[in-house]
Amino acid sequence: MVNVGILGATGMVGQRFIQLLADHPDFEVTALTASSRSAGKKYEDAVTWHLETKIPDAVKDTVVVNTDPREVKDVEIVFSALPSQNAAKVEPKFAEAGMKVASNASAMRMEPDVPLVVPEVNPEHLDLIETQQKRRGWDGFIVTNPNCSTIALVMTLKPLYDQFNIKRVYVSTMQAVSGAGYNGVPSMAIVDNLVPFIGEEEEKMESETLHLLGDFDGETVNNANFGVSASCHRVAVLDGHTEAVFIEMDDDFDLDEVKGSLTNFKGLPQKLNLYSAPEDPVVIREEDNRPQPRMDRMAGNGMAVSVGRLRRDEVYSNSLKYVLVGHNTIRGAAGASILNAELINEIL
Ligand SMILES: NC(=O)c1ccc[n+]([C@@H]2O[C@H](COP(=O)([O-])OP(=O)(O)OC[C@H]3O[C@@H](n4cnc5c(N)ncnc54)[C@H](OP(=O)(O)O)[C@@H]3O)[C@@H](O)[C@H]2O)c1
Structure with missing residues (x-):
């Protein structure tokens, strides 16, 4: 031990x-x-x-x-x-x-x-x-x-980044109160309410995502070369961050291929069968009303990210959107x- x-x-x-x-x-x-x-x-x-x-x-x-x-x-x-x-x-x-x-x-x-x-x-x-x-x-x-919010986002972006040319990502978060620590958000501020600001969170999501997907050349990490823009919000949920993700690709794509790359995604922890590794890092939900934090935050013992409402964006070309849920104090911390x-x- x-x-x-x-x-x-x-x-x-x-x-x-x-x-x-x-x-x-x-x-x-x-x-x-x-x-x-x-x-x-x-x-x-x-x-x-x-x-x-x-x-x-x-x-x-x-x-x-x-x-x-x-x-x-x-x-x-x-x-x-x-x-x-x-x-x-x-x-x-x-x-x-x-x-x-x-x-x-x-x-x-x-x-x-x-x-x-x-x-x-x-x-x-x-x-x-x-x-x-x-x-x-x-x-x-x-x-x-x-x-916490970056981890859930990047776990879904990684398989897409490997297979498609991502041009830009917009993400809007709905983050649980446990993400601020026990004394972080007073109940009077959050019950019956939503707080549209989380200090430094947007900057972290925007910079950490590109760093995580960056190339390591043996000496330094060179950030991935696309845009990420985040808007972060605190909601009256105890655990589990929800994120609405909008991705524009350089080229057209096949939605089934997108779904396949998320569904089949495995990483080194799965290959090595590490104790805390979820069998499927990304779990796809087909129901119109999923994922939801209360129902999906414990997917893979809290270590998997649930993705649902995966669809083509009918307004902008070469674009798709989805909603994800990840457990902020387990997978996110x-x-x-x-x-x-x-x-x-x-x-x-
Ligand atoms: N909550 C999340 O979802 C989440 C997700 C990702 C990352 N994080 C990061 O994880 C860290 C902890 O977050 P948290 O939500 O667990 O915070 P928290 O509930 O406020 O807990 C803070 C811990 O640090 C200790 N501490 C406070 N001041 C200290 C000092 N001066 N010297 C030594 N220890 C001190 C506290 O001990 P006492 O009980 O003695 O005060 C307590 O054990 C933060 O950096 C946060 O940004 C949190």
């Missing part, structure tokens, strides 16, 4: 890590960190638990420590669910101390020597680890996963980091 730690273990994403790692065949949770408000307390006393399953017995009595590598002993991998500003300060310290950091936070995502990876989409970007370790003189390293770590554990 590989000993792993969770940084920010008491938050929304930290709790998902605890839940998803409870019965993991290769990773054993041996360290939990949070802020100084929680340090020194038993996990069950420090956390306000929000998930439907119970706090696993194995971590209930674990004493939470400060998010400081000197307080995290005998751990090979740390999963980071820290707020970005804290992540920027402490994740490099964990890597410097020799640990492998699999991070959800946005702080290091766009650093040129830090891989930003979705294992089904761009596993080859992990080769940047060697550059990172040489350049920074670290024994450990940092690998990041993209933001904790599950994404765990899959990155499983891949690293298998191939490095």
Whole structure:
């Protein structure tokens, strides 16, 4: 077993890590960190638990420590669910101390020597680890996963990008409240309402998508060359982001071929049969009223993206549109980091 730690273990994403790692065949949770408000307390006393399953017995009595590598002993991998500003300060310290950091936070995502990876989409970007370790003189390293709405989008764009010439993408999101953390959106702001702004989310979707689909030339990642424009909105859904996607291609296309490329999409995690990999990364729904967050967010144990309403755009030529749903704290956060770590554990 590989000993792993969770940084920010008491938050929304930290709790998902605890839940998803409870019965993991290769990773054993041996360290939990949070802020100084929680340090020194038993996990069950420090956390306000929000998930439907119970706090696993194995971590209930674990004493939470400060998010400081000197307080995290005998751990090979740390999963980071820290707020970005804290992540920027402490994740490099964990890597410097020799640990492998699999991070959800946005702080290091766009650093040129830090891989930003979705294992089904761009596993080859992990080769940047060697550059990172040489350049920074670290024994450990940092690998990041993209933001929750980007992950779901890029998992559907990857098979299309490989087969067709994408000219531009518009995406309009309807994002769950859990995406902002427990204290993120007050109930008075979101019940009976929709908030048409999520700070920095549109910029992240637009830049991270092109980076993930970019070519790695052995030294740097050269972004994919098409346009992505996003509009992001918070809706009164607990878990599961919905996205309306509009794609214009350079040339005409066959809708059945589009459907086939999404349905048959498999990546390295499926080939390697990694523990958290969904059998089908993209699940096509044929019903007119699917996908819906409540019904489809748990597809593939929360690790698959559901796509429905796939249709040709009758107004603009060479264009198609669809709706997707992905689980924001599983595939979009904790599950994404765990899959990155499983891949690293298998191939490095
Ligand atoms: N929620 C999502 O769907 C989602 C998706 C993708 C990425 N992310 C990213 O994942 C990260 C965590 O998000 P979240 O929604 O889980 O946030 P959250 O619920 O607010 O949890 C934050 C965690 O960080 C700890 N923390 C806060 N300030 C700290 C400090 N100064 N030093 C050390 N630890 C500190 C908190 O500990 P205390 O309990 O002690 O305060 C808590 O464990 C963020 O970077 C977010 O952008 C979230």
